[in-house]
Amino acid sequence: MNQLSRSDLARFPKADLHLHLEGAILPGDLRMLYPRGRRPPLPRSTWPALYRFNGFRGFLRAFAAACQLLQEPADFGRLIPRLVSRLARQGVRRAEVFVSLPVHLRRGLRGESILEAILEKRSAARRKGVDLGFILDGVRQWGAEALEPCVELARRYREQGVLGIGLGGDESSRRPDEFAPLFRRARRFDLHTVMHVGEIGSPEAIERDLRALEPQRLGHALRAAEDPVLLDHLASKCLPVEVAITGNWRMGLLRRPADHPLPRFLEHGVPVVLATDDPAFFRTTLLGEYAQAQRLFGLSPTRMRALARQSLRSSFAP
Numbered sequence: 001m002n003q004l005s006r007s008d009l010a011r012f013p014k015a016d017l018h019l020h021l022e023g024a025i026l027p028g029d030l031r032m033l034y035p036r037g038r039r040p041p042l043p044r045s046t047w048p049a050l051y052r053f054n055g056f057r058g059f060l061r062a063f064a065a066a067c068q069l070l071q072e073p074a075d076f077g078r079l080i081p082r083l084v085s086r087l088a089r090q091g092v093r094r095a096e097v098f099v100s101l102p103v104h105l106r107r108g109l110r111g112e113s114i115l116e117a118i119l120e121k122r123s124a125a126r127r128k129g130v131d132l133g134f135i136l137d138g139v140r141q142w143g144a145e146a147l148e149p150c151v152e153l154a155r156r157y158r159e160q161g162v163l164g165i166g167l168g169g170d171e172s173s174r175r176p177d178e179f180a181p182l183f184r185r186a187r188r189f190d191l192h193t194v195m196h197v198g199e200i201g202s203p204e205a206i207e208r209d210l211r212a213l214e215p216q217r218l219g220h221a222l223r224a225a226e227d228p229v230l231l232d233h234l235a236s237k238c239l240p241v242e243v244a245i246t247g248n249w250r251m252g253l254l255r256r257p258a259d260h261p262l263p264r265f266l267e268h269g270v271p272v273v274l275a276t277d278d279p280a281f282f283r284t285t286l287l288g289e290y291a292q293a294q295r296l297f298g299l300s301p302t303r304m305r306a307l308a309r310q311s312l313r314s315s316f317a318p
């Protein structure tokens with residue numbers, strides 16, 4: 001079948017809606033953060049090992065180490081211009097970036113200072129053609145208490161580019177009901193809500209999470225593919241699913257990338273948004289994800305264009 005080249009794919013305006021700031025730190029970013037004379041909290045010799053993790057646990061350790069290397073709020077801001085340049089080259093016009101704020105609050109950093117450091121980079125990003133928003137991502141196993149300050153901070157910085165809250169972490173750890181009052185409060189403040197589901201959780205767990213929290217977009221929802229009724233439900237509700245093929249594979253959730261159920265999502269009419277998740281750790285780019293989806297599943301140029309359009313349509317851009 002006729003396939004589009006990477007430069008064709010780069011020309012489509014698109015959005016990355018599932019991208020973790022801490023998971024997008026490349027080795028070059030670390031060298032930028034720690035020029036000669038600034039002492040890193042982890043020795044430079046250990047950095048390459050961060051990108052060679054094994055499985056889910058290994059990934060969590062690597063992610064935690066990357067967080068540690070963000071020592072002060074300004075470090076978060078310093079990452080943004082380089083990230084934006086990379087996105088702009090791929091035709092990304094809109095990025096909704098997760099920040100794992102509870103992790104940094106627990107490390108003793110001030111949430112306001114982190115948000116101000118990243119939000120002030122938005123106007124420069126816009127000049128490069130990339131519209132940036134941020135989602136404050138909770139850690140499920142830490143419970144509702146750890147997410148609560150995020151709702152308050154998101155409300156305070158809503159006008160400046162914080163879009164809302166998310167829920168990530170260990171899906172099997174806490175029942176969704178615990179977070180329901182916070183999600184309701186977020187909606188009352190006109191904040192957006194998203195969550196990671198079905199990476200490991202069963203279709204029943206996905207349904208339970210949806211009922212309790214009513215998120216506006218789902219991260220992964222991989223196992224929804226096991227249940228055609230659930231897929232039809234996602235389609236009828238127009239609930240976008242953020243699909244990160246390389247990430248799911250590198251986490252050991254798929255034997256090979258071609259095992260991703262993307263075609264099943266599309267057959268059922270689920271709005272699919274291709275995404276990178278943690279591009280530095282998964283060694284991928286959004287363009288790479290588009291090229292891979294096209295190649296693995298033989299998607300037509302019309303379908304590829306529709307996926308790019310779907311990503312923009314599923315964004316929280318006004």
Ligand SMILES: [Zn+2]
Nearest residue numbers: 020196219277
């Ligand atoms: Zn994620």
